[in-house]
Amino acid sequence: MDDILVLGATGKTGRRLVRLLRERDLPVRPASRSSAVRFDWSGPQTWEPATKGARAVYLVAPDDPAPIAGFVDQARRNGPVERFVVLSGRGIEHVEGDFGAGMATAERAVAASGAEWTVLRPNEFAQNFDAVEIMGRAAGRTIEYVELTPAAYRAELIAEGCPEAVADALGEMFALHRAGHTVEPTGDVRRVLGREPIAFADYAARAATAGAWSV
Ligand SMILES: NC(=O)c1ccc[n+]([C@@H]2O[C@H](COP(=O)([O-])OP(=O)(O)OC[C@H]3O[C@@H](n4cnc5c(N)ncnc54)[C@H](OP(=O)(O)O)[C@@H]3O)[C@@H](O)[C@H]2O)c1
Numbered sequence: 001m002d003d004i005l006v007l008g009a010t011g012k013t014g015r016r017l018v019r020l021l022r023e024r025d026l027p028v029r030p031a032s033r034s035s036a037v038r039f040d041w042s043g044p045q046t047w048e049p050a051t052k053g054a055r056a057v058y059l060v061a062p063d064d065p066a067p068i069a070g071f072v073d074q075a076r077r078n079g080p081v082e083r084f085v086v087l088s089g090r091g092i093e094h095v096e097g098d099f100g101a102g103m104a105t106a107e108r109a110v111a112a113s114g115a116e117w118t119v120l121r122p123n124e125f126a127q128n129f130d131a132v133e134i135m136g137r138a139a140g141r142t143i144e145y146v147e148l149t150p151a152a153y154r155a156e157l158i159a160e161g162c163p164e165a166v167a168d169a170l171g172e173m174f175a176l177h178r179a180g181h182t183v184e185p186t187g188d189v190r191r192v193l194g195r196e197p198i199a200f201a202d203y204a205a206r207a208a209t210a211g212a213w214s215v
Contacts, residue, residue, distance in 0.1 A: 003029040003053060004021060004026060004027060004029065004055070004056045004057075005031055005037075005050060005051060005058070005075075005081075006028060006029065006058045007031055007057065008032055008087070009032050010032045010035060013060065014058065014060060017058055018030045029050070037049070041067050044067065044070070044074075047071055047074050047075070047078075048074070051074065051075040051079050051081065052078055052079070053079065054075065055079060055081060056083040056085070057075055057083075057085070058085050059072075059084055059085065059087065059106055059110070061087070061102035065102045065105035065106075068102065068105045068106050069109045071109075072084065073113070081115060083116040083117065083118075084113065084115055084116075084118070085117070085120065086103070086107055086117065086119045087120050088100075088103040088121045089121055090123045090181075090182045091121075091176045091181035092104050092107070092121065094176055094179065096175075097172040098165075098169060098172070100169075100172075100173075124182070126203070131200060131204075134200055135204050135208070135213060137201075137204075138207070139208040141213065141215075143213075150174065153170075153174070154168070154171055157170065
């Protein structure tokens with residue numbers, strides 16, 4: 001079948017990738033726990049039918065790194081998969097702690113797999129970007145940025161019902177940003193996509209028009 005298996009196919013990146021591949025008439029197999037092709041990181045019995053006949057995998061890693069190497073190995077034998085594209089994150093090599101352990105493990109697993117591989121290391125997606133002044137201006141609203149200490153942020157998350165492990169992982173992620181590892185602009189958008197990146201203010205105007213920050 002030579003399908004391209006897209007994990008996380010209902011998610012932010014996976015669903016866009018599925019659409020783009022379909023627009024190019026490429027054979028795509030969207031998979032997740034709620035997709036027609038069921039794939040569950042915690043259910044290895046779902047891996048065999050999902051990977052059979054797939055030649056490439058878009059891999060959105062789980063937070064728990066435990067199943068990843070086994071999956072990559074299984075996909076290599078069962079597909080047989082010849083190419084992996086891993087969604088990772090910028091600055092992952094600087095993280096101290098458990099944040100991003102799944103992404104880091106997926107990077108290592110595909111590099112050791114013998115298959116072709118590409119690792120994507122995007123910076124923060126827009127949904128948790130906090131350039132609130134530009135966003136507020138674009139949306140015609142006042143959005144206030146209140147800086148919290150890491151300890152106050154953690155306490156607030158936990159008070160809102162966030163599990164401690166998730167609060168700690170978010171703290172590690174913001175420590176990475178505060179340390180400056182994700183600050184420098186790169187030429188990667190131009191290099192990978194062959195076009196200039198758009199300005200954040202233009203993106204914000206477009207998103208506001210689409211209702212992203214409507215109340
Ligand atoms: N947000 C950011 O700024 C940012 C930046 C860089 C990297 N990243 C990385 O991007 C990744 C998330 O990607 P995304 O934003 O495209 O996805 P997402 O919107 O977070 O959606 C997660 C996807 O994974 C599936 N999923 C969840 N649990 C699963 C499980 N146990 N087994 C199989 N599939 C499961 C979900 O579908 P079902 O519920 O149907 O299973 C869904 O399709 C994370 O590794 C994150 O660290 C994020």
